[in-house]
Amino acid sequence: MSDDGARYYGPYTSVWAVHQTLDVLRRIFPYLTCDREITGGDARACLYYDIKLCTAPCIGMINQAGYRQMIDDLGQFLEGRTEPIVTRLRADMNQAAEALNFERAAALRDQIQAIERVVEKQKVVSSDYIDSDVVAMARTDGEACVQVFFIRSGKLIGREYFLMEGAAESPDADVITGFLKQFYDQAPNVPPEVLLPTEIEEMNIIREWLNSRRGGQKVELHIPRLGPQQELMQMAAENASATLSALQAQWQADTHRQEQALAELQTALDLPEAPNRIECYDISNTQGTAAVGSMVVFEQGVPKKSLYRRFNIRSVSGPDDFASMEEVLTRRFSRWQATQDASQAPGKKPDPAFSLLPDLLLVDGGKGQLSRAEAVLERFELTGRFFLASLAKHNEELFIPGQSESLLLPRHSQALYLVQRVRDEAHRYAITSHRQRRDKAGIASQLDTVPGIGPMRRKALLAHFGGLQQIRQASTEELLTIPGITIKLAQAIRETLGQE
Template sequence: MEVKDQIQALLDSLPTKPGCYLMKDKNDKVIYVGKAVNLRSRVRSYFHNSAQHHNKTRELVRRIENIEWIVVGSELEALILEMNLIKKYRPRYNVRLKDDKRYPYIKVHWDVPFPKVTVTRQMDKDRSKDGARYFGPYTSVWAVHKTLDVLRRIFPYLTCDRDINGKDERACLYYDIKLCNAPCIGMVNQEEYRQMIQDLCDFLNGRTEPIVNRLTSEMNQASESMSYEKAAAIRDQLTAIDNVVQRQKVISDKYLDSDVIAMARSDREACLQVFFIRGGKMIGREYFLMENTDETPDADVLGEFIKQFYDQAANIPEQVLLPEEIEEANIIRQWLSSQREESKVELLIPKRGVKKDLIKMATENASETLNALQAQWEADKHRQTESLADLQEGLDLAEAPMRIECYDISNTQGTAAVGSMVVFERGIPNKAHYRRFNIRTVVGPDDFASMEEVLRRRFNRWQSAEEKATLPGKKPDASFSRLPDLVIVDGGKGQLSRAVKVLDEFDLLGKVRVAGLAKQNEEIFLHGKARGILLPRKSQGLYLLQRLRDEAHRFAITAHRKRRSKQGLASRLDAIPGIGPAKRKALLTTFGSIDKIEKASAEELVAVRGITDELAESIKAHLE
C-alpha cells in the first residue's frame, strides 16, 4: 500500500527496542495504543499489504497522521504502560472495557480504629497510602448496596460520624434495630469491633468456615456462662451467615481460589462472564462488556479483558481458568504474579472434569446475558424510534426530530438565575452537549427575558461557528455548531413567543421548529398554530417530551443551587468593610470555605495577600 511521506519517515526512524506506540489522527487525537517487543517491526507491520485484509485495520491506517512511541526496558514494562495509556486516552480502535471509568467497589477503611464500610468508585492501587481494603469491581452499584444491606445485618458496622470513645450516653437508632453494635457506648471494644470487620472481609473473600467455627465456640461459651442474650445474638448471626452460604454453589473442598472467565460474542461487542470461586464455593459472578471487538480474534479479546479487568480488580486469585490459550500468556502471568502478594498466579485451560464444566457454565451464562442485553437494546431502540415517530406525527413535522434541544430557567426571586440547555439525539440524552448559562442582562424574576437571553446567546454561538467554519484553528464547540431540528421551551405561549422572536432574529424560523410545553395538561404550543396540542397520555412522544422537560429542569436547578451557594458565601464577605472582589477571592482560594475562614486565626488571615492586622480583626468580628 502507498504510505504518506511523513509516516514513512517515522517508520524509518522507529527503534528495535520494546515499548508502546500511539497512533494519532489529523486532530492529534490518540486513536490506537499498542505495545511491542520490537517497536520497528510491529508498527511497520500495519502498513504491509497482508494487514489490509481487515476493514478495521484499513480504516485505522487511513486515519493515521502521526505516530509517537515510548521506549521501555522490558516487555512487562511495556504491558503496564500500554494499560495505563489505554485507560488515559480510551482510543477509538482499541478493544476495551465498556463504561470502565466508574465501576463500584466496597471499601473497608481499615486504617482507622473503628473501620467503616462504604461504596466508592475510586480504588487507590497503592494500598499502603490509605490502608484500606477493597472488594470488586462490581458492575452494579445497586447490587453493591444490596450486598451491604445483607452484610450489615450479619456484621452491624458503624455508619455515623461520631468520635468513638465508648463513653457516649446514648446510642443511635441503629443500635435499637440491630444495625450497629454501638461501640460509641462501649457495648463492644475496639478489639471486638475490628474482629467483626475482619470477619466481614473474610466473608467477602468466601472464608466463612473459620468465622462459623469461632462464632459457634463463642456462642457455646456465652451459653455456659449464662450470658443468654449474647448467645442468642450470636445464634442469629450464625443463622444469617448460613442463609447466605446456602445460596452459594459448592464446587469442591479441595478447589483453589479461582476466577473462571468465559466469553460470548456479537458483531461489535463481547460479553465476558467471571465466576468467583473462593474456599471451594462460587461466591459471586459478574459480567463485563468489551467494545470495538469486531474482526478481533477471541484470544486477543480475552487477553485484553484479562489485562484491563485485573488492572482494576481488588483481589487476584491463585488460578484463572480460561476457555482457550491467549497469545501473551507468559507476560500476563508474570504481571499478575507481581500484583499478588502471596503465591504466583496460574493461567489454566481446563480439558476435563469440574473445571471444564465451570468454563462451559460460564460460557452459557455469558451467551444468555448477551442475548438478554441485545433484546433490551432492541426494545430501547424501538421505543426511541416510536417516540420520534409520534412527535413527527403529533407535531406535524416534515421529518423525525433527530436533535432536540430543551431550555429551562431557574432562579430564586430573580437572584442567581441560570438557564439550561439539554440535548437529546435520536431520543437519547447527549450529556456532552448540555450547557448552562448564567443570566447576565436580566434584573429581577423575569423568566421570559431570561429565556430570550439564553436563546440569543446559544444562536450567537451557532452564528459565530458558521463564520469561523472555513478558517483554520480551533475546532468549534459541537454543542453550538449544529442546529437542532426542534427547540422545546419549558412554558406556554409567553415563553414560546420569546423563542420565536429570537429564531426570527437569526432567520431560523423556517429551519428550526419550536414548541412550548406547558405544565398544565402537558399542552404543547407550536409556532403558527392557534390552538395547543394534547398528545395521548400513553404516547411515547409525550414521554420523550416529559423526559426532556424534566432533564432541563434538573440541570437548571442544580446549576442555580450551585451559583446561589457561591453567592451566599461571597455575600457574607462582601458585607465586611475593606473586603472587595480581589481580597474575597484571595480568602476563598486560600481557605476554601467560609467555615474555614471563620475558624482561621488572625495570624493565618494576615498571611493572605492584602489582609492587614486591622482587617483580620474585622473579619473575625464580622464572622463570629
C-alpha cells in the first residue's frame, strides 16, 4: 500500500468483491469515474449522468463543496458509520421539500433508502459500539484458513477469508502471528481492538507495532473466553471451517482440469510422460536486502505445500537475481545429493522436498535465469534428467535450453493456466518469505546495532518492555533489572537508541 496521501480501503481477497462493492457504492454515491478536467462549464454531461451514476460536476450540477461532502460520506459508509450520513440526508431532504424542490427531495429519499437497504443486512453484534476485528482460524489436511470479521460501530459490516501458505507444520500461534504481520502491514486502518483465537508469543511486540500503525493510538489484543465476544469468535471460526470445506470441494472438482493441463503440457514440451512433479523457483528482495528464494512444488497439478521451502540468500550482495537463483538451485541440489548419500545410512529419513527430482523445473524469469539454472544442473551432472524451462512474465513465454525461439503456449489453454499458477505461487511465496524476513530484521535491527546485545538479551528486552519505544524511554535503573544487562550495556542502549 503506497503512502501517497490517498485513503485506502480493504484488503479484498477477490476482484469480484471489489467490483461488487463499487457497484453498490456508485448507486448510493454517484462519484466521478472519468479523467476529464472539471471546470463546471462543459456543454453537456456524459451518459452516466443520465442513468444516475454520476452527479455531473463537469456541467456544474454539483459544486466542489457538495462533491467533497459526498466523498466524505462514501468514506464514512465504508467505515460502517452510516447514522450521521442518514441524519444529515434526512435534514437535506426535508429542507428541499420545504423549498418545493421535489426532484432533489426525491433523489435524497432514494439515496437514504439505498443506504438503509445495505445497513439492514449488517448484523448488530455489539451494544458498546467499539470498532474491532475478529480473527479466527480453521485447519484441515495441512491447509489453514483465517477468517476476519470487521465490526464497526457495533455492526458486522464485512468479512474476508485468507488462505495461509506453508502453514502445514506451523503451530496455530505462529500462523496467527504471521497473518497479523502480513494483514496489518497492508491494511489501510487498524481498529482499537483485535480479538484473537489464541495467545501468541510476540503479543507485546505485535501490540506495539499495531500502535505505531495506528498513529500512536492504543490497540488492544484480546483472547475472548466468555460472552458475546467469544460467541463472535466461534461464529468466525465456523465461517472459516465452512469456507475451507467449500474450497477443498472446489479443488477436488478441478481434478479433470489438472489432468487436462498436465496432458497439454506433456504434448507442448514433448515430454515422455506427464510432468507429475513440477518445481518452480523465484527470488524476492528489496534493493538487494533480505533476499529470499522460494521453492514451490506441485504434484499432479496441485500445490504440495508441505514441500515448499525458502532459502535466505547468503552469498550475494546487492540486487543480483541471477546469482541468487544460482545459489538457491545449488543449495537445492546439494541437498538432493546429500539425501542420496544418506539413503545408504540406516534409520535416517530423507527430506521429501529434496530427495526427489522434478519432472519439470521452472525458474521465474528469462534467458539470464535459465542460463544460471543450466550451469547448476551441469555442475551436478543432472542435465537431461528432467525438463528445464524459464517463464518470462512479459509475454508469458517459455525459454528452453538449446532453442533460440521461445515457446508460447496457447493463450487460453489449461497448460498455460497451470504454469502461470505455479509461477505466481512461487512469486507469492517468495514475497511472503521476504516480507517476514524483512519485518523480523526491522524489529531487531536497531537493537542489534548496540554492542553486546545478542539474540537472548534482545529477546529479554523486548519481552520485558514490549517494544523499542518503551526501551528508549526506560531509565538506566529499569534497564539494569533485565538479566544480563550491565551498567555499560544499559548506557550503550540509551546512547544508541537515543540517537534517533
